Amino acid sequence: MPTPAFTPVVLLAAIVASGVAAFVWTFRDTPAARPLSVFVAAAGLFALAQGIGLATPGLAGKLRWSSVAATVSVVLPAAWLVTALAYTESDRALGGRRLALLAVEPLVFAALVWTNDAHALVWTDRWVETAAGTAYLAQEFGLAMWAHVGYSYLLVAVGSLGVVRLNFRTTDFFRGQGTALLAAIAAVAALCAVSLFGVVPDRYPLSGIGAVFGGLVMTAALFRGRLLSITPATRQLGREAVIDEMDDRIVILDDDDRVVDVNPAAARLFDVDPEGVVGTPIETAAPMLTGSADDVSTGQSDLELDGPDGRRYYDVRVSPLYRSYGGVAGCVLSLRDVTDRRQHEQRLDVLNRVLRHNLRNELNVVRGNAELLRREAELTDDARRRLDRIEETVDGVVARSEKIGHVARTVDGECDSAFAAAERVEGLADRVESAHDGVTVEVDLPDGLAVVGGASLERAVEELLANAAEHAGDEPNVEVRTARRGDEFVEIRVADDGPGIEDHERAVIEAGRETALEHGSGVGLWLVKWVVTECGGSVEFVGDGEGCTVALTLPLADTAGESVGSGSIPSESEDDAASGRSGGSRDSERTGAGADD
Numbered sequence: 109m110p111t112p113a114f115t116p117v118v119l120l121a122a123i124v125a126s127g128v129a130a131f132v133w134t135f136r137d138t139p140a141a142r143p144l145s146v147f148v149a150a151a152g153l154f155a156l157a158q159g160i161g162l163a164t165p166g167l168a169g170k171l172r173w174s175s176v177a178a179t180v181s182v183v184l185p186a187a188w189l190v191t192a193l194a195y196t197e198s199d200r201a202l203g204g205r206r207l208a209l210l211a212v213e214p215l216v217f218a219a220l221v222w223t224n225d226a227h228a229l230v231w232t233d234r235w236v237e238t239a240a241g242t243a244y245l246a247q248e249f250g251l252a253m254w255a256h257v258g259y260s261y262l263l264v265a266v267g268s269l270g271v272v273r274l275n276f277r278t279t280d281f282f283r284g285q286g287t288a289l290l291a292a293i294a295a296v297a298a299l300c301a302v303s304l305f306g307v308v309p310d311r312y313p314l315s316g317i318g319a320v321f322g323g324l325v326m327t328a329a330l331f332r333g334r335l336l337s338i339t340p341a342t343r344q345l346g347r348e349a350v351i352d353e354m355d356d357r358i359v360i361l362d363d364d365d366r367v368v369d370v371n372p373a374a375a376r377l378f379d380v381d382p383e384g385v386v387g388t389p390i391e392t393a394a395p396m397l398t399g400s401a402d403d404v405s406t407g408q409s410d411l412e413l414d415g416p417d418g419r420r421y422y423d424v425r426v427s428p429l430y431r432s433y434g435g436v437a438g439c440v441l442s443l444r445d446v447t448d449r450r451q452h453e454q455r456l457d458v459l460n461r462v463l464r465h466n467l468r469n470e471l472n473v474v475r476g477n478a479e480l481l482r483r484e485a486e487l488t489d490d491a492r493r494r495l496d497r498i499e500e501t502v503d504g505v506v507a508r509s510e511k512i513g514h515v516a517r518t519v520d521g522e523c524d525s526a527f528a529a530a531e532r533v534e535g536l537a538d539r540v541e542s543a544h545d546g547v548t549v550e551v552d553l554p555d556g557l558a559v560v561g562g563a564s565l566e567r568a569v570e571e572l573l574a575n576a577a578e579h580a581g582d583e584p585n586v587e588v589r590t591a592r593r594g595d596e597f598v599e600i601r602v603a604d605d606g607p608g609i610e611d612h613e614r615a616v617i618e619a620g621r622e623t624a625l626e627h628g629s630g631v632g633l634w635l636v637k638w639v640v641t642e643c644g645g646s647v648e649f650v651g652d653g654e655g656c657t658v659a660l661t662l663p664l665a666d667t668a669g670e671s672v673g674s675g676s677i678p679s680e681s682e683d684d685a686a687s688g689r690s691g692g693s694r695d696s697e698r699t700g701a702g703a704d705d
Contacts, residue, residue, distance in 0.1 A: 114313075118156075118317060121155045121317050121320040123152075124152075124320065125323060126149070129145050129323075132327055135331075143191040144187075144326060146183065146190075147191055148324075150187055150319075151322070152320060153180045154180045154184065154316045157173050157176040157180060158313040158315070158316040161173035162311070167245075171234060174247070175222060178221045179218045181315070182218060183214065184319055185263035185264055186210055186214060186263060192266075195286075195330075196271060196273075196274045217256045228250055229250045229252035229253075231247050232248045232250045233247065234246070234248075235247075237310070239309065239311060244310055245310065249304070267293070268293060285329050288325060288326075291325065292322040292329065296318045296321070302314055351371050352372060354371065354373065357377050357422070357444075358442055359390070359397065361438050365390045366387055368386065369382075370385060370393075397441060410424065421447045423446050424443050425444070426439055426440075427440045427442065471502045471505055475498075475499055475502040482495050525665075526559070526665035527561030528557075528558050529553055529600065530553040530555055533569060536573055537549035537551050537573065540573045540574055543577075544578065544584070546584055547577040548586070549587075553590055558664070558665040559598060559643075559645075559664055559665055560643050560644055560662060560665050561643050565662075568639035568640060569602075569636075571635050572636050573602060576602055579606040584605070585604070586603070586604045587602070587603045588600065591659065598661070599659055600659070600660045600662065602658045603657040603658075636660075644663045645661045645662040
């Protein structure tokens, strides 16, 4: 009797599966590769047994290969479960005892398969049927077979559930590949069900082909996405390792303010057992944190704790945890030790007070005594010049201390509102012209230009204009203009015709730090740099021929709308040509700026 036409297809699937299993085994040291290779190899043997059973003419041969196929098939559900556990990095919980228990049912079922003639629990009857001139094995299943089928689908469901849970916690990149794994095992389960329940004739053994197809899809998903070397579970483990080793104290709470987890640093701080504290209300585990998670919108709060090494200060940050389908599942409390920063700030506050208050008072005493000496003593002209020098120096130091205090207040100001540059700079120009006789400040900014800034940026621009006016040339002139702009930033230049800033003054501002050997003589340009940087911009010193220019690159404000985005703003080359100055690229321009006071 001729061989069924479906036989070559089944045998070809078996050959392909053997090659894929060998390929996967070459990467056996990577996550999930070993159980996956076992799954694909078992699928190939399953299909091979079914194919040989189709090709065997006699009943005895068909029965023997049917038993082989049933025996090999017991490996597939367990191999899928271990593959899924390895993929989700849950196989750490699958120790030797659990593996042994997992093997009990397959061994019992295999024994029943080969002793079926004695009890008929796996097959109640098997016989040969013919159709289209070919013979195939027909069969009726017994109780043991259906119990094994239920157990197998239970293992498939458990493994699939682990992948589904991971999909809800991972990124889109890994979620797509996890979905491919689920689709593969779903196809295997569906084709096996089709064969088991007789939806298609027995001469078409789709279960073996379905197992091979599922193994191929899993291999493609895992290897093509490089998930065997970069798995989402490894990513999750990396995050857990970072949390465990970080110095910040981490407490995870559920939506009922019960402790879900704490890292070792938090456990040491609150003197709790990391395992035993799980499920404990936060008011019991760490009473000082009670209420910290009530309003996650606040984002941050302060906490003071007394410990064996004295009082410590912590910044407490609250981050909500959202469920994948919406709603808050809990929150993460992060406590960062800021004691050293607090102490540093306190030292700076004391030094600032001494500089601005105590020193100023003492200098006023010096100046008062100098004035008394001028009135009460008969002084020579040289002595009067020396007194004048003393009074001028004292006045300069007092003025500088006042400026330092103003700088501190300005830099700490908010810088998240819109600064109407065109309007405000015009007003600042009038103020500078009034304060400096003979100085002309020309403002050429497009109407409606608004940048990110606020009161602090206004103070910085005023400082820059005053600085330029003070150090302008014989015919003092200051220009404020836009040089270039993009979709998000605009460059505003303040230029004067003065001698330019000293190289060492410019160098420390550009470097962003001062040293004992390299430092500036004032704080004006530092104020400008700090404020502009805080607003998301940058400061550069640009050479435009004679004189000097400070270029402020500032982000455009969102509230500016059409007026900000419209208007004719000259390019750098057009602006240089219009002003009659020598231009060139930024890299070739000579650097210069108005001197700081």
